[in-house]
Amino acid sequence: MKKLIFLFSLCAMCLSSFSQGVEKYRVKLDLSNVVNDELEVEITVPKVTKDVVEFQMPKIVPGTYSISDFGRFITRLDAYDTTGNPIAIKKLGVNRWEIRNAQRLKTFRYRIEDSFDTKLDNVIFEPAGTNFEEGKNFVLNNFGIIGYLSDMKNYPYEVEIRKPKKLYGASSLPQKMISPDKDIWLAKDYFHLHDNPIMYCEPDTATIPVGNCEVLISVYSPNKILTADAVKENVGATLEAQRKYLGGILPVDKYAILIYLFDGASLSGSAGALEHSTSTVFSFPEGDPEQLASSIRDVTAHEFFHIVTPLNIHSEQIHNYNFIEPKMSKHLWMYEGCTEYAAQHVQVKYDLMSEEDFLDVMRQKMLVASVYNDTLPFTKMSKHVLDKYENQYGNVYQKGALIGMCLDILLLEKSNGEMDLQQLMRTLAKEYGAHKPFEDEKLFEIIGEKTYPEIQAFLETYVGGPAQLPFAEILNKVGVEYAAEKEVSKITFGGISLGYNIEKQLIQVNGLDNANDFAKKIGFKTGDLLYKLNGEELTPTAFQDVYNRFVKETQEGDKIEITVLRKKKDDFKEKTLKAKAQKVNTMERHYVKMMENPSEEQLKLRKAWLTAKE
Known part of the structure; x- marks a missing residue:
């Protein structure tokens, strides 16, 4: 019943939101007709008034920060006039085709390959790609299938998809029609279309x-x-x-x-x-x-x-996104960094994660951030993330989140617990919503005007400048001890070097150069694939959580069993390794721990930071 309510609400919304008489793109796809792993796409375009137009496919799409060149998946592109006669097309590049005498243009037809199993180079990360698996699954990231005319991206789209009756299409797009073998999806413009993927599979x-x-x-x-x-x-x-x-x-x-x-x-x-x-x-x-x-x-x-961001709070670069030659914003620290911080902070604030686990998550981000260039201004990296600083992008989820943490604490301190980072975002959203972008160069100034001069100074120094984040100073405000390095005694996993085996999709022992006594007693060998730790599977997605619990909950002398897959001739055989847990003294980088005797002021600010208001 809930599914029916959801679908009916979509239909009601689309009837009130989209006019029937407006010039629009009309797209047709048939998921029942997959030939050589390709779909045929037919696009009827709005009336063209220019002599020359370009048909384009995206080179880059928001959120990916790498070149995709979706035009390369088109194997044949034809254009036709209102009477069905062919119109000449000139290919200008991987993603661009020129059409002259364009007032005659009525329809494009082309075949396009999916990306999930392509033989082409420059493999696309699957969540940003397309999958055409006949009768089973279709992942339709629309930007990888449907193109647009240059300077005509703001026209609505109506996408008709014929499908096998057993497949169900799921999306946030509003629908005009739902039937057993055909759906019609509606989008306000190309940005709306590209931003709403559709997945078909058995429901x-x-x-x-x-x-x-x-x-x-x-x-x-x-x-x-x-x-x-x-x-x-x-x-x-x-x-x-x-x-x-x-x-x-x-x-x-x-x-x-x-x-x-x-x-x-x-x-x-x-x-x-x-x-x-x-x-x-x-x-x-x-x-x-x-x-x-x-x-x-x-x-x-x-x-x-x-x-929240970038849907409701974004700069002109995102608001007027250029899919062929995008201009990047300076503020990935906010779009991705503060988003990642919020994803962790919400869990501790609403008792889905302990305070100790939250601190450990932030410490892990400090450790990973240290492998990146810590003196590179974050705004500079963000602005040039598509070219010379592409290899620094991963830091948006590490240092970017740490920027969010520091900003949150500073805001709470300056406002005596009344304004936090989310309150700042809500304040910005009131003025800069989905339809009003901010000026990229003025964001720090805007935030300073809506908060405190010290907040603007922090952003200019630590986000717009090369200074390293002052963890000790800021965490001290909330009663958290921080040291760049400190000797501690902790449970060891052996000091082994780890890697990833793509074929088996398991963590692998890459080397034993720094192996300690525990590694020798349990009997690790180079090439071992880590399968289970005390009965828990060590999948790539689970490994960090299982390992963290092992270090945190294990006592010295506990019996440890690690199941590995060890190569024997041409196959891998399960082998269970056993030893008693050991502690070792080690220098711990980015040491963080709740202070044992914080002051009343520190406790008050910590409560405002980590506890939800009643």
């Missing part, structure tokens, strides 16, 4: 009401390992906490979680998700269902917060 769906927002979950699991109901059970509490964290009213009324699971290895060798304004596409390997659902919950916590 396995669930819905969650989150305040004023209806969240749709759709799962494709080829071996039925994971169900939508299992995901719902895992993400429900987190989504409700996020609603409270964002002030109770969400800026969207529908959201889609589209989960594609694969059996074996993906072409990119990666797993993860790509956020959109009102949806997220996941691509994960099938595995332990509890670990899968847990991993999806953790990623959803990040992606769902993108309904």
Whole structure:
């Protein structure tokens, strides 16, 4: 019944939001007709008034920060006039085709290949790609299938998709028509279309009401390992906490979680998700269902917060996005960094994570951030993330989140606990919403005007400048001890070097050069694949959580069993290794711990930081 309510609400919305008489793009796809792993696309275009236009496919799409060149997946492109006669096309580049005498232009037809199993170079990360698996699954990131005319991206789109009756299409897009063998989806313009993926598969769906927002979950699991109901059970509490964290009213009324699971290895060798304004596409390997659902919950916590930024708060570069030659914003620290911080902070604030675990998460971010260039101004990296600083992008989820943490604490201190980072975001959203961008160069000044001069100075010094974040000074305000390095005694995993075996999708022992006594007693060998630790599977998605619990909960002398897959001739055989847990003295970098005797002032600020207001 909830599914029917969701669908009827979509239909009602689209009838009131889209005019029937407006010039628009009309797109036709037939999922029942896949030939050589290709779909045929037909696009009827709005009336063209220019002599010369370009048909374009995106080179880059928001949220990916790398070149995709979706035009390369087109194997044949033809154009026709109103009478069905061909019109000459000149290819200008990978993603651009020129059409002259364009007033005659009526229709494009082309065949396009999916990206999930392409033989082309420059493999696309699956959540940003396309999958055409006839009769089973279609991941339709629309930017990888449907193009547009230059200077005509603001026209509405109507997308008609014919399909096998057994397949169900899930998306946040409004629908004009739903029938057993045909759906019609509506988009306000190309940006709206590109920002709303669709996934077709045999229906396995669930819905969650989150305040004023209806969240749709759709799962494709080829071996039925994971169900939508299992995901719902895992993400429900987190989504409700996020609603409270964002002030109770969400800026969207529908959201889609589209989960594609694969059996074996993906072409990119990666797993993860790509956020959109009102949806997220996941691509994960099938595995332990509890670990899968847990991993999806953790990623959803990040992606769902993108309904705040960049959906509601963004610069001109995002508002007027150029899919061929995009200009990057300076503020990835806010779009991705503060979003990642919020995804962790919401869990501790609403008792989904302990304070100690939260500090450990932030410490891990300090450790990972240290492998990046810590004196490179974050705004400079962000501005040039597509070229010379491409290899620094991963730091947005590390140092970017730490910037968010520091900013949150400073805001609480200056406002005596009244304004935090989320209150700042809500303040910005009142002036700079979905339809009004801010000037990229003026954001620090804008924030300073709405908060305190010290906040602007912090941003200019530590985000716009080369200075390293002052962790000791800021964490001291909330009664947290910080040391860049400190000797500690802790449970050891052996001091072994680890890597990733793509073929087996397991963590691998890469080397024993720094192995300690525990590693020798338990008997690790180079090439061992880590399969289980005390009975818990060590999948790539679960490894960090299992390892963290091992270090935190194990006592010296406890019996430890580690199951490895060890190569024997041409195959791997299970072998269980046993030893007693050992502690070692080690220098711990980025040491963080709650102070044993914080002052009353520190406790008050810590409470404002880590505890939800009653």
